[in-house]
Amino acid sequence: MTLELIVIGKTDSKEVAALVEMYARRVNFYCRFVITTLPDVRNTRKLTPRQQSAAEGEAILRQLTEGDYVALLDERGEEYRSVEFAGWLQKRLNSGMKRLVLVIGGPYGFSDEVYARADARISLSRMTFSHQIVRAIFAEQIYRAFTILHNEPYHHE
Numbered sequence: 788m789t790l791e792l793i794v795i796g797k798t799d800s801k802e803v804a805a806l807v808e809m810y811a812r813r814v815n816f817y818c819r820f821v822i823t824t825l826p827d828v829r830n831t832r833k834l835t836p837r838q839q840s841a842a843e844g845e846a847i848l849r850q851l852t853e854g855d856y857v858a859l860l861d862e863r864g865e866e867y868r869s870v871e872f873a874g875w876l877q878k879r880l881n882s883g884m885k886r887l888v889l890v891i892g893g894p895y896g897f898s899d900e901v902y903a904r905a906d907a908r909i910s911l912s913r914m915t916f917s918h919q920i921v922r923a924i925f926a927e928q929i930y931r932a933f934t935i936l937h938n939e940p941y942h943h944e
Contacts, residue, residue, distance in 0.1 A: 788879075789819045789886045792926070793850055795843050795893040796827035798919045810926035817933040818880075823850060828893070836895040844898030847890055857888045857905045859897055860925060862915070864908030869942060872909075873932035880936075889929075891921055 798804050807822065814820040828834065828842040851857060856879060867875060879887050889909075890901070897905075911924060934941035 788884060789821060790814065790929070791821045791823060791886060791888045793823045793825065793847060793888060793890045794922055795825050795891070795918065797824055798922065800919060803919055803923050806923040807926045810923070810930045813930045814926070814933060817937070820929070825850070840893065840895040841898045843893045844901040847901050848904060851888060851904065852886070854884065855886045855888045856884050857890065858907040858909055859901065859905045860889065860891045860911065860921060861897065861908040862910055862913070864910035866910045866912070869928060869931050870935055870944065872928060873935035876929075876932045877936055889925070891918055891925065894918060
């Protein structure tokens with residue numbers, strides 16, 4: 788199975804980018820892990836938040852294929868403890884799907900079309916994080932989930 792993380796726009800922080808890259812290398816030990824960075828929408832000053840999320844949504848939808856399982860990182864999504872998220876991930880791994888796509892949207896969230904295409908919504912917290920730092924946090928949680936599933940000593944409970 789391929790695990791793909793789709794994000795909108797490059798991060799401006801070298802430190803955040805380095806953390807994401809470190810965890811991506813670690814996750815690749817367990818499964819094929821790809822990070823797809825979609826370009827920022829241009830001329831956003833001329834767009835309403837809804838128009839911006841619609842433009843981002845079109846770019847996201849172009850990346851998806853029919854058999855993909857799509858999970859959005861969304862503030863209204865299901866919250867999991869790390870062990871529960873590992874269980875959620877294990878169910879997807881066992882299902883035989885070819886590609887699990889996790890999506891971090893832009894600053895205004897997702898378009899209605901992306902919500903309609905999604906199979907699941909996951910929330911990291913009820914707190915608000917920048918969509919830049921969420922990349923590092925979520926990449927770490929994916930790595931943590933794999934270490935939990937393989938009974939490795941990274942996670943302490």
